[in-house]
Amino acid sequence: YKTFDGDLKWDHNDVTYRILNYSPDMDSNLIDDAFARAFKVWSDVTPLKFTRLFQGTADIMISFGKADHGDLYPFDGKDGLLAHAYPPGDGIQGDAHFDDDEHWTLGKGAVVKTYYGNAEGALCHFPFTFEGKSYTSCTTEGRTDNLPWCATTADYNKDKKYGFCPSELLYTFDGNADGAPCVFPFIFQGEKYESCTTEGRSDGYRWCATTSNFDTDKKYGFCPNRDTAVIGGNSEGDPCHFPFVFLGKEYHSCTSEGRGDGKLWCGTTDSYDEDKKWGFCPDQGYSLFLVAAHEFGHALGLDHSNIRDALMYPMYSYVEDFSLHEDDIEGIQYLYGSKTGPDPTPPQPNTPTTTPYPDESDATEEPEPTDPSVGTTPSTVDPTKDPCKMLKFDTITVIQGHLHFFKDGQFWKVPSKGDGGRKGPFSISQSWPALPSVIDSAFEDVQTKKIYFFSGSRFWVYTGSSVLGPRSIEKLGLPPSVQKVEGALQRGKSKVLLFSGENFWRFDLKTQRIDKGYPKYTDAIFGGVPNDAHDVFQHKGNIYFCRDRFYWRMNSRRQVDRVGYVKYDLLKCP
């Protein structure tokens, strides 16, 4: 850990904070709660106590802003810089600013709180079904007043539980209208407005009048973002318009075409080519709680740590079950000391010692001839290793129709059908004893069911439990400069594309040699995917290119139709 020069810290333990404004992305109660939990991260391990003020000057003034927001350090649009905070002191010192060009969530997509209805403010349940159709976002279907709504259980028809979703037709926030809804049309400086606008403001926030004439009544509020609204671009608040036309081609879903950064975007009118109106598609967003906990660390006197898993590491990464790292605890206790008074005694489990997972009963459920470990209790796996917390895997491949995720001598399986859920970890050494612990790439020959494994410059071929190898990949005709094979893609019955770096080669399974005319550049054939993907595989008719936590999915028409998170979409993490 590191503290700021001079060990800047508050000279009192009762630190005050004030929330100056809110983001349109989340309900104000959820934002209040996220900040309160972020402060609790630090008060749990120190004698510090945090008190919220609703007026006046607090030690830590918290605000959301975009781009130039009043200090010397402007934000930079979506992604990149997320927030910043100043070390303890007077004035701007101690304050925390959050970039409102980000999509603020709790880290796993839009959190949509409902209003009115009969669900007492419960969160929307996505997906939900309504009259036989599944919805993954709020809808205006079934209503004539255009108010978006959602079910708060999985099946509206069965449970009849619903509420209304945030929209400017329901309420506004901040401003001076006590949360009254927008009135459309309204007059502002003699002009008529039919929807929320950013006109008249330099901060980019959307607002509306809550009476029919702002010029005379001066009543206004800010518009909450709908869960379907695009982020950033030049159409903040508008939903995607599908289909939309871009460079003469029609798109029915978000696309990364036209961008060099792979971000998914959409048009918000029927033709981008004509109207040039666009925005980024809603994504998982950033956890306001995690980012706030980090920023409040700065506001209390901690500088950036170089421990990757520490909260004070400068990069953002989402963790599901957050707990403060020892490095952060040491840092904050260096400044303020440890918590005084007795710790509450944690409840003790009243059950006897449990059987380690995976146990034998799990294992016997699923015997598989070419996957020997699945029938045994692996002794070398570490069941505490959570694949959902892994940044990337050594390789991902499909064996016997199931996705396999390999990492450091272990692997996990996700069945392709049903909802059996993820299984593992299993031990590579027990399943395929000849293999090393790190597998760079693997594929199953769809014809012979032989499984090819690549690690460094060697490869192995398993047929059932018998193995050939290791052999040098040079024997296949790959040049010595190839250090490892990072992805494998079977094309037809007897050809496999082997990826390494920015190139790929075509391997003939019959001749066991690389075809002439290779290598080729990956980006020359597979447009719109990272040319340095470290996992390439085929799954359910699509090709997946993975880099770190993300995948680019290419459909059979060779269009990248989705960029997503490996852990949520493929590994099925909660």
Added chain:
Amino acid sequence: WSLPVKSVFVTFPGDVVKNVTDVELAESYLKRFGYMETEHRSGFQSMVSTAKALKRMQRQMGLEETGELDKMTLEAMKRPRCGVPDVAN
């Protein structure tokens, strides 16, 4: 795999993020987060070389200290992060 996909990049109106080269990105990153400028006790400010700044950044991020703008370093620079400089001035 017949015809390659021809990617056309366009400039989106209102997009804060502009297309920059990797070198431009790296230079602005190193400057923004305090790796390029060193302030001495005397108050004298000096610029360090890009290679040295890269090494400092790589050490801070737990990356291999190559002093070169390699793939891992570039990826680290593109990740979402806190705006507070890593090297205080």
